[in-house]
Amino acid sequence: MRKAILYILLCLFAFVFLYPFIWMVSASLSEERSIKDIVLTPVHFTFEQYTKLFQSIPILGSLANSLIVATAVTAGVLILGSMVGYALARHRFAGRNAIFYLILFTMTLPFQLTLIPNYILMVEFGWTNSFAALIIPAMLNAFAIILFRQHFMSIPQDLIDAARIDGCNELRILFQVLWPISVPTLITVGIITFMTSWNEVLWPIIVIRKESLMTMPQLVTLYAVGGRSLGQIGMKLASATMLAMPIIIAYLIFQKYFIQSMANSGLKE
């Protein structure tokens, strides 16, 4: 009985959290004039909002741009972050702790503080209006390094030694021995990096002016609230739904992996 009450409460809370999202999806599939209603399912179901959206702004191109940027950034963070994390966790070298604390320190710097210097750098490098400005500065971050470092510190030394005796160099140890047993950490860092990169608006607005290079959040922001704002709320909701979809899909896929990899790691310590 108490369990039942608990479940009802949980469902209630879940609904409260989910409802705005449900409404967004439903409304984006409704006719423009019925959108103000509080509903669960679409009223007068139609794809009209989406058709209009595709006709008026280059949203598919921006979707591709977003995918390219977020994927490249995620790959960069996973590869470089794990390399730095591994070195900090498993190698003894002069200045190791100093470097680690320096990296920690960069986390305390607010984004706004580095915005202008970063922009000036991009201009100097001639990277404005190119993916390089979106990808390269984001390819390494303190958060990923710290997560990888903590994880690699928990790996038994014997395993690394065994790999070394088997003939692995450091890169092979990292990518062929440690990566396969670090899937949960890789997924966690991957999802967070991907989402952060995907949702980034401010930085693209600063460095990208060309419409053909814009990421989806940038484009949507521009048309939803920015200078080229669309009058109709239906199209705004359709673009917001499109913006959210890839993240949700990615999350659902990887969550399955996440649980699987947790159950499969048979490393005995």
Add this chain to the structure above:
Amino acid sequence: MAEVKVINFIKRYGDVDAVSNLSLDIKDKEFVVLCGPSGCGKSTTLRMIAGLEDISSGELYIGDKLVNSVAPKDRDIAMVFQNYALYPHMTVFQNMAFGLKLKKVPQKEIQQRVEEAAKVVGLEPYLKRKPGTLSGGQRQRVALGRAIVRNPRVFLFDEPLSNLDAKLRVQMRMEISRLQRKLGVTTIYVTHDQTEAMTMADRIAVMKDGLLQQFDTPMNMYNYPANLFVAGFIGSPAMNLITGQVDESMEFTDVTQKFKIQLQGYLPSSVSKGAMVLGVRPENIHGDNGLNISSYSPISITPDAIEPMGSDSFLYSKIGDHTFIARLRPETHISTGQVTTLFIDRSKLHFFNPETGERITGNKQ
């Protein structure tokens, strides 16, 4: 096949020497056990031999070659670890094949060598399984197989049996010994367990605080421990070590004046009188006088506790702060709390210098 020469090994961690001036001359095909209490530098020594740890100072020869600066994979060694250190994401086959693959051995040969090694360690049915689905004993067999398949010149083991239960440990102990003899590969084996050392080794190197105490065959180590540490470390239950004095009449009296024994004719010729530590192994104390053996000398003792082990009975009694242990035949009838006469075999005594802890040599056995 190869001999291993460890010459004046030193390993420094900051100001502390984890290993000091260690030299070992290991013969081809020999099974050497590095033994000592936890933290004495065994693993550090082994890891220096493997190349996993830099040698702060000293030289290492495998075969005729100085290998100080040779990478672990090129030292022609294979190592088995306490935690098995198997790659969890690879099957048993892949675990064994990994090293060969990196050496670019042809696929066909890999297949054949892995299957052979699997046969030797009895793992043929498990080649497609992942380590996570195997028991501890099977995992250690995989680790063993992975070592064999490399066909190395030296095997290195670091406490490979510590994670196994007692029964399996005895079984694996024999298997490793048999395998080593069959393959004839020079082996260095680290353990803190003196029973493992005694049963497996051709020669044992006992270490303490990074220093080599003695390097000898198990029987020599048992019969002629070089110092008090080795005397107390090798043998189970441990040797009784009693501090006392020898007087003009060659009688030994311990510091509490309760334990007396006449040593005329049994002392090393180099000693006359003075302070001394007397060593008596529990198994050299008997419940009766046998057939009136002349070397047996009676002592009076009040047992505090008796532990029947089935094959023997252990008798415990306090002499000063020292717990005196005797290993008696199970049929010996003794009750706790009653004064009892036991017989010490004086021909099997050990004598040590109480200041240096060194064995006083020259005694008959």
